[in-house]
Amino acid sequence: MKTLSILTITVLLSTSVIAAPKAAPSASPPAKPAVSSNLFEAADCVVPETKIDKLVGEKLSKLGIKPAICSDEVFLRRVYLDVTGTLPTAAEARDFLQDKGKNKRAVLVNRLLDTLEYADFWAMKWSDILRVKAEFPVNLWPNAAQAYHHWIKISLRDNKPYDKFVREMLVSNGSNFRVGPVNFYRAVQSKTPEGLAASAALAFMGTRVDTWKDKEALPGMSVFFSQVSYKPTREWKEEIVFWDPDKEYNDAVKAAEQAAAAAAAEQAAAIAAAKAASKTATNVSAKATTNAVPKQAANVVAQAATNAVAAKPAIIVPKVAIFPDGTKLKTLPPDQDPREIFADWLITPKNPWFTKSIVNRMWSWLMGRGIIHEPDDIRPDNPPSNPKLLAYLQEEFIASKYDMKHLFRLILNSRTYQSSSIVPKSKELAKIEANFGFYPLRRLDAEVLIDAINQFTGTSDLYTSAIPEPFTFIPENKPAVALPDGSISSSFLELFGKPARATGQENERVSKFMATQKMHLLNSGHIQRKLETSPKLRSLIKARTVKNKDTSKDILEEIYLSVLSRFPTADEVKNAHAYAKSGIVKGNDVWIDIVWALLNSDEFLYRH
Amino acid sequence: MNTESSMNNKLQNVNGVPISRREAMRRGITGTAGLLLADKFGGFGALAAEEQKPKPVIKAKAKSVIQIFLWGGMSHNDTWDPKPKSGYEYLGDFRGVLDTNVPGIQVSELFPQLAKQADKYSIIRSMTHRNNGHETAAYIMQTGHMPGERLAYPSVGAVFAMFKGYNAGYKGVLPPYVVMTQPQGRFSEAGFLGAKYKPFATGGDPNAARFEVEGVVARGITDDRQKARREFLGKMNTMRNAMPGNPQLAESKSTEESAYNLILGKGKEVFDLSLEKPELRDKYGRHTFGQECLVARRLVESGVPYVTINYPGGWDTHSNHFLTMRRQCPQLDQGLAALLQDLHDTGLLETTVVWCCGEFGRGPKVDWQPPWNGGRNHYGNVFSVLVAGGGFKSGCIVGSSDEKGEEVKERPVYPIDLMGSIYLLAGIDPNAKLPHPEGLDAFVLNPEEKGQKTAGYLTEIMNI
Structure with missing residues (x-):
């Protein structure tokens, strides 16, 4: 046959x-030009102008640019890849291209936003930012990574309002295996209050604490995270994250005890060494020393115990909590988890970072570049290229009650998103790029690329994790985009720049071509x-x-x-x-x- | 030697002036041998040196490095640090020791070929980091940095790819950092340096009839078809042809051209073992590891700065230890001994560092109890490393373990001591700054990191 x-x-x-x-x-x-305009650009404007386009247009007209709209072929592929990280099948492509409906682009946008692939794809993006990985350099452990990823994916599938999504992480308590969002407090390389504060600032405020000029700001913010505590259970690698109002005191006591014990051990060792030395000695004075040793040792131990007691701090002087905007909170109320106070401050329409950060991120995910660029580097000396546009997106997001799909839809239906990817000839290309005068080319992400190849060939890849856990078993046809744990990988994904999920920064994912690829x-x-x-x-x-x-x-x-x-x-x-x-x-x-x-x-x- | 304790202090006092451990390390103030090195640094005297940019400190001898990584951790007392008098509880099946061709040096009975080559290498018997977790210990032994630091550091090979490769005008057709055959995978080997510095993993099997190097030598594609395909792609690349001048597509085009330079050029012959004499191939051993060693020699010959062989097998012998050792050690012995001999014969050994070890050793005391039934556990307190060439002296033993191989007895060697020495021999400043994406301070090695210890570079076995 x-x-x-x-x-x-x-x-x-x-x-x-x-x-x-x-x-x-x-x-x-x-002739050749016909190819470019027919194949990649639409002949006439098939997409109505939106508020976004007006705001972008104000900037572009000053640069003498009026972008062309992409062709249906380009739009189809672009929107599938950007919204779901997958390619349309041949049948889906044919249907769309042959559809004569005027509204077909908007219809497709709505359909794609409701697919399960949408949840998988954006869960991958959030897992990069939140560092969902079983091992190295963060150490969540497989079952915890799975729980965290599952919670993220379900939240996205159900279009959980973004404010709720963030709050659930910030105020979470419980087991790393059972309460997914507590792993926010574990997916850091340094589980110190400052480490946690830096992680929250990067993830939810889009700002890198290393760029903060005020050196009091990070210690001040970290006070809100100073009562996050961890304890193991009898289950292997299970860890409970909880609010411990006495954490500082308990830690101080523990540290004092450890220091005292270490000092005692050191002294005891010194005495033992002296004793050993005197054993070999034969003269009288040495013998006298030998006799003195046990007594001395006993004294030392007693003294160490006293030291330990004395070292216990009677009163912990409370540190002053400072919100990143400089507002000071003199005392933390004893009956409230300070993380809740921080969340209350952060998650409001008025907060200068919260909404700005997320709408800017979402814009950059679709447009390939932030209005503030890079999207997780918000700081006073890195201004937005189009402040009105940024403000408009924030208003819309707040008015929609933090509806992520609404914001995506708003952007996806704009002519700006649907503009041609053919770069205009201009000396001011950098400015045009910063003002979204064309859709920038981006190499497919490692996972998306292999999934696309597997889709049209009907083949699959093997994904494995070095961590021996039953949870790392991967069914054969699992797409790479849907892998729940950064430790599960393949040599293809490594070669094509799957991020290490070490820093949580967006620039960790490098999708640029190298010769080896x-x-x-x-x-x-x-x-x-x-x-x-x-x-x-x-x-x-x-x-x-x-x-x-x-x-x-x-x-x-x-x-x-x-x-x-x-x-x-x-x-x-x-x-x-x-x-x-x-x-x-x-x-x-x-x-x-x-x-x-x-x-x-x-x-x-x-x-x- | 009490250098260890003095180096453990945060500050060391020199001429009455406290200096940092970084500076101490930089100047090599590590005992007598260190003093010799310190002279070559430009001397102790002026503290102003602290302000100067650290420069490569000695004339580089090593042009290339071959690292043989024994993933899983190879037992030290069954191999290069035999303890024939430690009793059955420790010895298990292996009691025999062999005299080598260097008087006074013995290795275990499992290494008859290496026993004839002891004049070509030295053994460090006091390697220590006291870490018993695979991934953390492997991280330490691949990077020289402590796990738990905020940054994920690049492996030694990635640092070579930067300082001896991309940043040093490396013009080779082959990538500067090649791994056979599979990458380490457990952590990102390029660390924060990014994807460019990741190793090129060959895939395939050099012991197969044709070594199919992933992306270089494809199965069943003739050169004619290869050329026809390339031309065809040029015609079918509609978008590229419609978007002249696009910067991303220019990058796509130039990387494609580099790829074809290797696919259609002479470079791929490096992987063609049929160009070697069959007798030599036999000598290396007709098994994957043996042929990997031969490819490593060919890579070094063609100027690749860093080659890693991830041992094709595992040394994580919790159970079935003795059987596994009987199976694997002869291959390691044959391949490594042939490599040293061949590098020596071709004169390449002078300019090539060879180092071989796992992420740790294995418990010197056998786990006889179920479920292990004769296995050895992870052991980072003391283990052995073999080093050769590139400026390392041969026929020496560095340090020692105690009578049962459980602790360091003399001259501890910490990871940064070993890695710093390799960097020095290759003319890489161990204190050089690494570019960090967030602009943070990051160095090739950093003795001031939490948990780092040092007892000084291996100056006793360095020809400097």
Whole structure:
């Protein structure tokens, strides 16, 4: 059977190639520019102008720019990748492209925001920011990473209001295995009050404490996190995170006791050494020393005990808690978890960081760049490129009661989001870029890239974790985007820049091409095997092969819809035929090489 | 030696002036041998040195490094620090020791080939960090930094990739940091330096009929097809052709060209072991590790600054210890001994550091009880490291463990002592600053980190 179908294809391709030159003059487009405007840009404005576009337009018109709108083909692929981290299937692509509905882009946006892939994809993004990883350099442990990831994913799936999402983390108590959000207090390399404060500032205020000029600010903020306590249970690696109002006192006592014990041990060791030395001595004075030793040792131990008691601080002088805006809180109320006080301060429409940080992040996730850039580096000397736009997004977000899908929808339906990715010719390119004059190209993230390849080939990858735990078992067809724990990985993901989840900074994920990555895509056994064994490619070819009929165009069309989410152009059809005719490869290998070429094309590798 | 205790203090007093441990380390104030080194630093005298930019301190001997990492942790007393008199509870199955070709040095019966090569390497028998967790100990032994610090540091190889590779005008076709065959994976090996400094992992098996190096040597793709594909891709790359001048696509194009330089160029011949004489291949051993050693020599020959062999197997022998050792040690013995001999014969040993160890040793006392039934546990209190070439003296033993191999007896060697010495030999300043994405202070090595200890560079076995 197999050989038969391969033979048929060869025959079909070669017969069609013979016909190709005749068809070529009429089918091929007249000139190159037509390709760019037809394929990548829409002929007329199919998208209504929104408030966002007015605010962006004010800036761009000063730069002499009026962006073109992207084509349906580009929009389809862009919105799938940006909202769900997946590609449309061939059928979905065909349906959308052939849909004549005027509102079809907005309809698609609504549909994608309600998919489960949406939750998976954004859970991955949040897991980068919140460092969801079993081991190294943060150490959550597999079951805790799973619990945390699950909580994040469910929150996103249910579109939990963002203020509630953050508050649940900030004021959480309980077991790391059972209460997902408590792991916010564990996913740090330093579980000190300052470490926790720095983590909260980065995640929810979009600001890096290292850039804070006021050196009192971090210690002041950390007071709100000074009563977070941890204790183990009898279950292996389980840890309870809880509010301990007496933590400072308890810690001071513990430290004093430890110091005293260490001092006593040191002295006892010194005496023991003296004793050992005197044993070998023969003279009288040494013997006298020997006799004195036990007494001395006893004294030392007694003294150490007294020291320990004395070291217990009678009163802890409360530190002054300072909100990051400089407001001081002289005393912490004894009956309230200070984290709640901090959350009450942070999570209000008036807070200068909270809403700004999240809307700016969400904008940057879709637009490839923050209005304040980088999105987690908010500071006075890093102003927004468009303050009115930022303010508008905040108003909308607050008015919608912190509805993340609402904000996404608002941006996705704008002409700004749907602008062309063709860079305008201008000397002020940097300014145009900072003011969102075009949609910037971005290489697919490691996870999205391998999932896309697996989707259209119908193959899968193996993901493993070095931490031996039953929770790290991964079903075969799990997409990389949905991996719940940063410790679960593959060599492909490592090579293509899956972040280490060490810092929680967005720039940890580097999606820039390196030669070694290109080598892998162009020439690895890993990718080649996928193409050779692809059940999808095989069945696609088989299903469309009809005796005595040239179906090669149908097959090519289906491949294009699966890989690039569009129909092939006449030029591309011609090139494919020419390649088949060249005779360098035969049979199925022709199709393999065509898919290989599309997989290695920039159109596939970049969000555009 | 009491250098250890003095170095443990936060401050050390020199000529009545307290100086920091960093500075002490920089000047190599570590006993007599350290004094010699200190002269080459430019001397002790002027404290103003603290203000000067630290420079590479000695003339670099080592051009390349081959690191053989025995993942899981290899027993020290069954191998390079035998304790034939420690009794059955400690010895288990292995009692035999072998005299080497250097009088006074013995290794275990499992290493007959290395026994004939002791004049080409030295053994450190007092390596210590007292950490018994795989990932933390591996982090220490790969980076020279303490776990629990805020920053995730790059591995030694990534530092080489920066200082001897990308930042040193390295022009090789091959990436400057190559790992056979799989990356370490447990932590990000490039740390905060980022993806560019990650090792290139070959994949494949050099002992197979064809060493299919991932991305370099593909299965069943002829050069003609390779060239035809490339040309075809150029035509089918519609978006690239429609967006001339786009900066991202320019990057895509240039990385594609670099990739093809290797795929279609001479560079890939480095991995073609059929170009070696069959007898030499036999000598290395017809097993994955042996052939990896041969590839490592070829990589070094072609100028790659850092090659890591992640031992193809595991040394985490909690149970089945003795059987595993009987199976694995002969391969390690054969491959490593052949590598040293070959590097020596080709003159490359003078410019190539070879170092071999795991993240820790294994419990000198056998776990006879169930469920281990004759295994050895993790052990970081004392273990052994083999070093050779690139300016390291050979035929020496550094330090010693106590009579049962449980603690350091003399001359502790801490991770930064070993790694600092390797950096020095390669002309990399161990105190150089590393670029941190947030602009934080980060150094190649940092003796002031919490938990760091040092007893000084290995000047006793360095030809400087």
